[in-house]
Structures are given as C-alpha cells and as structure tokens.
Amino acid sequence: MSSTATVATTPEGIPVIILKEGSSRTYGKEAVRLNIAAVKAVEEALKSTYGPRGMDKMLVDSLGDITITNDGATILDKMDLQHPAAKLLVQIAKGQDEETADGTKTAVILAGELVKKAEDLLYKDIHPTIIISGYKKAEEVALKTIQEIAQPVSINDTDLLKKVAMTSLSSKSVAGAREYLADIVVKAVTQVSELRGDKWYVDLDNIQVVKKAGGGINDTQLVYGIIVDKEVVHPGMPKRIENAKIALLDASLEAEKPELDAEIRINDPSQMQKFLEEEDNLLKEKVDKIAATGANVVICQKGVDEVAQSYLAKKGILAVRRAKKSDLEKLARATGGRVVSNIDELSPQDLGYAALVEERKVGEDKMVFVEGAKNPKAISILIRGGLERVVDETERALRDALGTVADVIKDGRAVAGGGAIEIEIAKALRKYAPQVGGKEQLAIEAYASALESLVMILIENAGFDPIDLLMKLRSAHENENNKWVGVDLYTGQPVDMWQKGVIDPALVKMNAIKAATEAVTLILRIDDLVAAGKKSTSSGSESKSGESKPSEED
Secondary structure: EOOOOOOEOOOOOOOOOOOOOEEEEEOOHHHHHHHHHHHHHHHHHHHHOOOOOOEEEEEEOOOEEEEEEEEHHHHHHHHHOOOOOHHHHHHHHHHHHHHHHOHHHHHHHHHHHHHHHHHHHHEEEEEEEHHHHHHHHHHHHHHHHHHHHOEEEOOOOOOHHHHHHHHHHHHOHEEEHHHHHHHHHHHEEEEEEHHHEEEEEOOHHEEEEEEOOOOOOHHHHEEEEEEEOOOOOOOOOOOOEEEOOOOOOOOOOOOOOOOOOOOOOOOOOOHHHHHHHHHHHHHHHHHHHHHHHOOOOEEEEOOOOHOOOHHHHHHHOEEEEOOOHHHHHHHHHHOOOOEOOOOOOHHHHHHHEEEEEEEEOOOOOOEEEOOOOOOOEEEEEEEEOHHHHHHHHHHHHHHHHHHHHHHHHHHHHEEEEEOHHHHHHHHHHHHHHHHHHHHOOOHHHHHHHHHHHHHHHHHHHHOOOHHHHHHHHHHHHHHHHHHOOEEOOOOHHHHHHHHHEEEEEEEEHHHHEEEEEHHHHHHHHHHEEEEEEOOOOOOOOOOOOOOOOOOOOO
C-alpha cells in the first residue's frame, strides 16, 4: 500500500515524527508493483529498436536538439527518467555498454521480460526470495550453456571477425555500408591488439575516431596513424613532409614569462630593441636545438610564437600548435616517439617516425595527417557523411562494432545470433528445471520464457509471426546438431545462423545475462520506497506529498 503519513505512535499513544513533511512512502506489494512498472516502461521504450529490422527513435532535449538513433545506450542516456528503479536499470545498462560496448538493449529488454515473468509469479503468491533464487540458478545454467557451446575464435580469423562486425552494424542505420565499415573495424582492432602472456589485450582508446560532415559514409577511411585536427601554423611552412622525424613537445615555443612578478626598466629605445632581440635569440636557440636533432615536424601541445614560426619555416620544418594531450599520447604510440616537456632534453632518440605528414582539406577544415609508421599501435578512423546526424550515428555504430570485435579477440569465443543461443539456453533451462522442483522450478521456467521473449521481439520487429516461428525453432533445437538454428529476419525462415554469418561475441551475451539478472534481483528485493519531499522554492511554499524524487536527505 501507499502511505503519506509522516507520524507514528508508540504503544503509549505518543506521536513520533518519522519522515519530514512532504515525504512519501510506498511499501509492500505496491512498492514492488511500481518498481516493476518502471522497468517495464523502460523496456517498452527500447523494444521496437531491437534487432536488425528495429526502428529508430527521435529524441528531443530541453534545448530542442534532435538525436535520431536506435543505439540503446544513447536512447537511455537521453531519456529524462525520474523513477529510481528506472534509473537503476539505466545505470546497469551503462555498465554493460562500458564493459562490452554492445548488448545494452539485450540487457534492458531481458530485464524487462524477467520482471514481467516475476510479476506473474508474484500474483501466484510466490515469494520474491524464491523467484530470485530460481533466477540465480537459471543464470548459472545459462552462462554454463554459453561456455559449453561457444566456438573458439582466433585473431587471425579475419573473415569470422568481419562477420562479427557486420552483425553488429546490421542493426544500425549504416547497415547499407556494413561490409565496407566492417573491414575498417577489423583492421583497426587487430592493429592495436597486443599479446600479453597468452591473452590478447585491446585498448580501444588507441583508436582515434574523427568526424567530419561531408561526402558519404563510403568515404570513411582508416588511417594507419593519427589525425591532428589542426592546420600548419605558418603559410611559409611545407604542407607535406615525407620520411618525417617528429618532435612531440609538451612545451611552448614562446618567450618565457617569469614565474614571479618582475619589472624591467628601460631608459632609452635602444634598450627596448635589445630586449626584443634577446627574446628572438632565445626562440631561435630553441628552434636550432629542435633542428639539430634532425626533426622536420614539430607537434606542440602548447603555443608557438610568431617569431618561432618564422624560424621553423625558414628551416623547412612543419609545425602544429595547441594539439590535444590525448592526440600527443596517441602520436607517441603511433610513431614510436616520446613526448618531451623540456626542449633542452630533446634528442634524436625521442623523435617519432612517419612515412608521411601532410596537411589536407577535409570538408571545410584543414587537418594534419600523420601516417605510415612501421607498426603503429594507435590509429585513426575518419568518419564522413552527408549530414552531421549521419556522422554522429555512424560514430555510434562504429564504436559498438569496434567493441564487439575487441570482445571476441579478448575472450576468444563467439556464438550464433538470430535468437539461436537464446533458444538453446531456454531448452537447457527447461531440461534443468524439473531437477530443482518446487516453486523454484517455476522461476527457472519463467527465465526460459523470458529468453524466448527476446527472440519473439526480434521476429515481431521484422514483421513475421513470432508464435509460429518460435514453435519451429523449438522443434529444430530438439536435434543437437541444430544448436545454431535461428531466424533469418529477412526471409522469416529458421536457418543455421553460424553458416549464415550472423555471429555475436559470447562475452556480450554473458554480460547481458549477468546485468539483466542483477538488475531484476535488486528490484525484486525492494519492498519499501521512501522519497524525500522537494525543497521549497520560497519560504512559504511546501512540497506536495508523493511528487518527490530521492535526494541526499533520503
């Protein structure tokens, strides 16, 4: 039931204030019901976007900015959710996105289906603790099933990795260019992968993603190096340097200012001239030191004085100023150079190497491309598209695809998509449930039904009959040789999805199951919701009960 009372009484009848005025409390079955309703509402917002034939959402923020996407993490991030249970689900979904870069919608929709099944069990007077216990056992069986049937994948299996990338891109608005983009994704991830012991490690921060509106999606390109979103600082400098030796400076090429307040007294104009000449000489010395190392390219994180620019130009050195710190770090990994904070300490061993450094015009902007290092461990993807929104959505799609390929390389396992793995897990759960018996058996069977609901949503979004196809899939999976049979969402027929090339990372599926189960477990354990009242906007105003959201006073 729901209550707005803020006063309780002792056995002696003495009133005791429990909650501040304006606070609200919901407890018992009503609290569980409201939490379940909140989770279902979030799921409903995402359901229609699920799968390769899902729809897009148009999101308009308070400033009127429009985002058109079907990316689960973006939709949840842009939604202005108020209910704490809904916020909890979003936090878990974000954790899924950060961990595996994909599977956000799977986690949220599975959580929604699990709470629906839990709601049915609650109406049958099955206690939440029993449901949670059954769900936990079902989770263990689900994860074990994936581990047993997942196929090994090698970093050298480029074709299979490309299929993983294409599967991820198929559900995005860039699906028409998925083969071209998948090739870029696989080349990028394998290039930055490192073998540590007997495991592969992939740091996606070493893949720089640069967006520029203009051209088409097929103009997107992979650069074996780094793109600096700056232009050459002086018109007299060369715009193209081959066999570049690159000085990476975290120091300014400007006249040094004293750290303490200083006063210089000048008695006649000649002293002023000498002072300026001395400044020029100091800058010339810095440029000479750089040139003495053999550097013909300077990329500086800080400023470059006009006088220094002139000296650099005379020596035929290409220079860029105000580069981002992250770009400098990536350049060091890409070129093999070292970022130097003191020009006096710069040596030939600190220089990076690139076959080519060139300023190019991309759209309306000029950018400096540093490419052609021998074995770059930091590279760039330049995304192009006719509209800013197309470029933004392409970036989201590429980041998901990069993440899925990285997951497969790190984990070394993959499973078939198209609902095949969900049906196989559901079969294993229904076989396991009678061994448990009791009311927990019902919870385990409910978990199996929730997984099948994911497949039905996929089918429904593709415009086919979900019940008919689900029966066909169940029948096919009775044969152990048909473990990878799923739904071809373009023909509506059950097919072997592994042979079809629809492949997902095992890690994404496992993490989605873990995240969804954890979310539902947390929500089912809550039987009391106390919300603090809103703070008054004026001294005489009071908060209305029941309209508040949790605050730090809670």
